[in-house]
Structure formats: structure tokens, C-alpha cells
Amino acid sequence: GENVxxxxxxxxxxxxxxxxxxxxxxxxxSNYFPxxxxxxxxxxxxxxxxxxxxxxxxxxxxxxxxNKTAKHFSLHITETQPEDSAVYFCAASLNSxxxxxxxxxxxxxxx
Amino acid sequence: GAGVSQTPSNKVTEKGKYVExxxxxxxxxxxxxxxxxxxxxxxEFLIYFQGTGAADDSGLPNDxxxxxxxxxxxxxxxxxxxxxxxxxxxxCASSLNRDEQFFGPGTRLTVL
Numbered sequence: 001g002e003n004v005x006x007x008x009x010x011x012x013x014x015x016x017x018x019x020x021x022x023x024x025x026x027x028x029x030s031n032y033f034p035x036x037x038x039x040x041x042x043x044x045x046x047x048x049x050x051x052x053x054x055x056x057x058x059x060x061x062x063x064x065x066x067n068k069t070a071k072h073f074s075l076h077i078t079e080t081q082p083e084d085s086a087v088y089f090c091a092a093s094l095n096s097x098x099x100x101x102x103x104x105x106x107x108x109x110x111x
Numbered sequence: 112g113a114g115v116s117q118t119p120s121n122k123v124t125e126k127g128k129y130v131e132x133x134x135x136x137x138x139x140x141x142x143x144x145x146x147x148x149x150x151x152x153x154x155e156f157l158i159y160f161q162g163t164g165a166a167d168d169s170g171l172p173n174d175x176x177x178x179x180x181x182x183x184x185x186x187x188x189x190x191x192x193x194x195x196x197x198x199x200x201x202x203c204a205s206s207l208n209r210d211e212q213f214f215g216p217g218t219r220l221t222v223l
Contacts, residue, residue: 043214101153
């Protein structure tokens with residue numbers, strides 16, 4: 001079955017710097033890749049997603065890139081702010097809609 | 112409109128007891144998913160409904176777990192003979208188009 005690996009597990013940056021989180025997936029049939037942000041004790045919130053027919057998508061300070069050949073995708077956050085501090089999860093969809101999640105990245109943005 | 116809601120928010124039970132967890136999806140969303148999240152881990156898929164039927168239950172860990180969605184809206188996850196290892200946050204999500212999934216706040220289950 002599908003397997004999603006996410007790195008790094010923790011990431012600490014200074015406010016204003018960029019943050020990059022990377023994921024790899026194993027099943028080349030996967031065609032939908034969302035990113036979720038989860039604050040402590042809260043529900044996962046969808047922040048951006050990308051489909052396999054697109055190589056890059058941007059929404060203000062957040063962007064996602066997808067390399068289908070290498071089977072990896074990345075989340076880029078620019079001009080980080082303290083409120084960006086949270087756990088971020090990547091996921092891959094196996095066409096059926098069920099999501100296979102990575103292990104998560106704890107992002108700390110230091111003021 | 113209202114988001115996905117789940118009840119109860121917290122459930123404490125004793126080993127061996129039966130529990131039911133409820134999920135109210137976003138109105139009109141035909142797809143409904145259950146996930147389980149242990150501390151420090153990503154959500155783990157359990158079961159997925161399209162309408163009233165279970166389209167994929169490959170994530171249910173064993174036959175103590177069962178879920179229903181009789182009218183294609185509200186869903187109930189049922190766990191029999193609970194074990195301490197069942198302790199986790201149980202998340203429900205719903206989707207209109209089987210891509211974008213919107214999560215509920217979860218039910219934190221603690222089995223003593």
C-alpha cells in the first residue's frame with residue numbers, strides 16, 4: 001500500500017525566514033496531495049493542496065511543489081510568522097479518497 | 112455553514128466496555144471518513160463511506176471496530192471490548208468531491 005515519508009520531524013526558524021517541509025510517496029497512482037496544519041489540541045486544517053496534473057501551486061505565503069517522477073512534494077512557507085508555529089502534515093490520496101498521512105513536522109517560528 | 116461536528120469531545124471508559132462515537136458531516140457532503148490519531152502521529156485511516164455504504168474499510172484494525180452511516184449523513188463508530196491500545200483521538204472528515212476533506216474536532220478516547 002501507499003507509504004508517505006515526511007522530513008524533517010522538527011523545524012525551527014527565525015521569524016521572517018522561509019521554511020520547507022518535504023514528503024515522498026511510494027504509490028505512483030496517487031494523484032492528490034494536501035497539506036494540513038494542526039495546532040495543539042485542534043483539528044487538522046487544510047492549508048493547500050495540489051493535484052498530479054499541476055507542478056506548483058501558490059497561495060500568498062504558502063506554496064507547494066510536486067515532482068511526479070521523483071514522487072516527492074514539498075511545502076514552502078515564506079516570511080514565516082509566530083502564528084505559523086504548528087504541526088504540519090502532508091498526505092497522499094490513493095484515488096479512493098482516503099488519505100495516507102506523513103508523520104508530521106513540528107514547526108517553531110521564533111520571534 | 113456549520114463544519115463537521117463530533118460527539119462526545121472526550122470519552123473515558125474502562126477496558127472491556129463498549130463505546131460509540133458520533134460524527135455529523137457538513138451538510139450535503141456525501142463522503143465521510145474516520146481516522147485515528149495517536150499522540151505525535153499523523154491521522155491513520157480507518158474507514159470511508161460514500162453515501163450509506165462503506166466504500167473502504169481496510170483501515171479498521173480488527174472486528175471490534177465497526178461503523179455505520181444508515182441515512183447517508185450522520186455516522187457512528189462503534190468499538191466493542193475496548194482495550195487500552197484503543198486510546199487515541201478519533202477524527203471524522205467529510206468531503207463533497209472526494210478530494211478536499213474537512214475534519215471535525217475529534218473525540219479523545221481514553222481506555223483505563
